[in-house]
Every structure is written in C-alpha cells, then in structure tokens.
Amino acid sequence: MKLHPDVQFKTQCESNAWEKLKQFTDARIALGRVGGSLPTRPALEFQLAHAQAKDAVLKALDVESMIRQLSEFQMSVLQIESCAVDKDLYLKRPDLGRELSEASRQLLSDYAQQHDEGYDVAIVAGDGLSARAIEDNAPYFIQQLHDACLTQGWSVAPLVLATGSRVALGDETAQILHAKMLVMLIGERPGLSSPDSMGIYFTWQAHKGCHDAMRNCISNVRPAGLSVTVAIQRLLGLMKKSAQLGLSGVQLKDEHEMTALSAEDTRPKRLF
16 A cells, blocks of 8 residues: 655645735635635635525515515505415425415505506515515615606506515516506525625516516615615616617616716615
C-alpha cells in the first residue's frame, strides 16, 4: 500500500483577492478560507440566508396586519383566495394557485354587479412564494401607485388581497371587476440573498387564460434592489404607453427614461 503524506493547511484565515468586489454585489464571492474550509462567519451567514429563504416560502401572509395598514390609506380591500388552501397544496399544485376559489369568485362577482361601471386599474397583491416580500414592500408601494393612478385620472378598483396566489390568479380577478389594466404584485421566489423580493406583473385587458407573453414584468422590488420610487416610474411608463396602444407584454417595450435612479427609500428597513 502506498502512503501519501498528510496535507497540512494553514490555520489562519486567508482573505480573497476579490475582496473589493463584494461592495458591488450580494452574491457570495471572496469568502476567504481557513485551511480547506469556509471561515465561520460566511458559513453561518449562508445558514441564516437559507433559513430566511425557507421561512419566506412557508410563512403565511398576515392578512389582518395588511388590511390594518391599508385602511390607514383610506383604501377598501377585497380579500380572496385561490383553490390552494394551504402551503403544502400550494407548493405541490401550482395549477390550483391560478384558480379562484368558488367563494372568492362569487365575492368578486357580487361586488362587480353592485359596481358595474368598471375600472381603469385593478391592483392585486398576492403572497406568492414570499409573503414577507408583500408585507414589507406592498403597503407603501400600493399607496404610492394608487395616488399616481388618481393623478393620471384613472379610476382604481378596491385593492384585492389574495392568498395562495400565483401570477395568473389576477387575470380572472381583473376580468370579473371589468378592469382595463391589471397590476399584480406578488412575492418572488426567494434566493439566498433576497427573501423579500416583490415582483410586479402588468397586463392590459387581463382575462382568464392569459399567457406570460401578454404580461410585462418588473422584478426585485425591495430596499436592497429596485426602489419603490423607480419601480413606480417604470410601471407608470408602461401603463401610459399601454393605455395609448391598447396592448401589453412582448409588444410593449419599456422605453421610459427614469429620473430617480439614486432615490432613497425612506421606509424603515427590516434586517431579518
């Protein structure tokens, strides 16, 4: 049997030559090493990020808190749910997250019958794959978007708060409410550095059966990503163009020039 000499690693922590690049990204680069292993700090930070991502997916949306916050903005709220009645079913059956429950469909239909004038804009906020993203970002975003829509002279439907939701759940919702434009806010799939990322999906004349090519998407809305100020500027640019052309999706290009790339988000930051 041939014996190999034991490899002896240095015990002190060695920094990485890419250290200066860490200021430009949340990606896990330049972690350094101790011997052949990660230093303790980045190893623990990875475990924390993984736990936060799991919590974001499994956490139930705090509907009561959301309604309480939105009531401060003098907004009426319709609460609906999909056919995915719990998280386990939601994760195993994506198709059920795209279908309104019968009770929710009836609730929306009853409201539409009492308010048959229709609307220019419907805003739907759904938990998606990160309820935390909606809780942290949606109330302030909705307030700013609502005011911006009224400034444009657009009528806005009552806010719809959806649980167990996939993106397509907003399509039938907007169709029932007779809304020309749908803004669907949803918690995005959390990465290991972004458990609080909210996505925005915009659709002109949304209806049940819409496909992804009919939507425009703005993603990574969060304090460490795309600010609410810039996201609303981009969204309003799309909405104005959509109202002129009567379309959305791949036929509608984001040509809006943003003027607030360095805008600060003044909302309190949530660290964990």
